[in-house]
Amino acid sequence: NAGVTQTPKFQVLKTGQSMTLQCAQDMNHEYMSWYRQDPGMGLRLIHYSVGAGITDQGEVPNGYNVSRSTTEDFPLRLLSAAPSQTSVYFCASSYSGRGGLYNEQFFGPGTRLTVL
Amino acid sequence: KQEVTQIPAALSVPEGENLVLNCSFTDSAIYNLQWFRQDPGKGLTSLLLIQSSQREQTSGRLNASLDKSSGRSTLYIAASQPGDSATYLCAVSNAGNNRKLIWGLGTSLGVNP
Numbered sequence: 001n002a003g004v005t006q007t008p009k010f011q012v013l014k015t016g017q018s019m020t021l022q023c024a025q026d027m028n029h030e031y032m033s034w035y036r037q038d039p040g041m042g043l044r045l046i047h048y049s050v051g052a053g054i055t056d057q058g059e060v061p062n063g064y065n066v067s068r069s070t071t072e073d074f075p076l077r078l079l080s081a082a083p084s085q086t087s088v089y090f091c092a093s094s095y096s097g098r099g100g101l102y103n104e105q106f107f108g109p110g111t112r113l114t115v116l
Numbered sequence: 117k118q119e120v121t122q123i124p125a126a127l128s129v130p131e132g133e134n135l136v137l138n139c140s141f142t143d144s145a146i147y148n149l150q151w152f153r154q155d156p157g158k159g160l161t162s163l164l165l166i167q168s169s170q171r172e173q174t175s176g177r178l179n180a181s182l183d184k185s186s187g188r189s190t191l192y193i194a195a196s197q198p199g200d201s202a203t204y205l206c207a208v209s210n211a212g213n214n215r216k217l218i219w220g221l222g223t224s225l226g227v228n229p
Contacts, residue, residue, distance in 0.1 A: 041221075042219045042222070043205075048216070090160065092160075107160040109159040
C-alpha cells in the first residue's frame, strides 16, 4: 500500500491565484481530513469527510473548498490564495469500524505552500 | 472547550536515558488519545493510540499511559537513541465528536550521542 499520498510537495503561489492540493489513499478509509500546521498554533482542522459525497467544515474552513466524489480522493481547493494561507498542509485518513468507531489516523507527507 | 497542553516544549537528553513526555487535556470526556511523531520537514507517524477504556499501550520501547480522571497522558521512552530525536505530538478526540482531533503543540526531543 502507498498509504496516504499528497501532491505537490512544494508550491509557490501569488496572491489571488487558485490551486488544488491533491490527496489520495489506498486503504479504503471512509474518513479523510485536511489540516494546516503553523508555528505556535499546532494543527488545525480545515475540512473533513466521513465518506464519498459527504463533507463538513473544521475549525478554519474559510478560503478552502473540498469535495469527495470517490473514497480514495479528497482534494483541497484554494479559491483565491492569500499570504495567510502560507502553511504546511496535511491530509489524513482513518478507518471507521463498526458503530463509527474512530481509529488510528494515517497522515500524508504534507504540502508546503507559500503565498507571495 | 477541549484544550491539549504538552510540557515541556523542548527536551534534550543524553543517549540511553529513559524519559517521559507529558500531555494534559482539560475535558476528561475523551474518546481516545493518540501519540504521533513528526520528523523535521516530514509528515506525522502514529505511535500509539489509547482508547478511553484503556490505561496504557506499549510498542517496543514506547509506553503510553492514560489517566482520564486527571486529564493526563504520558509517553515513556526507554533507553533513548539519537534516532528518537523528533517532535512528539499528542491529540485527543472527544466523546461527543470522535472524528475530530484536538492537538497539543508538541515536545521537541533531542537525544545526544
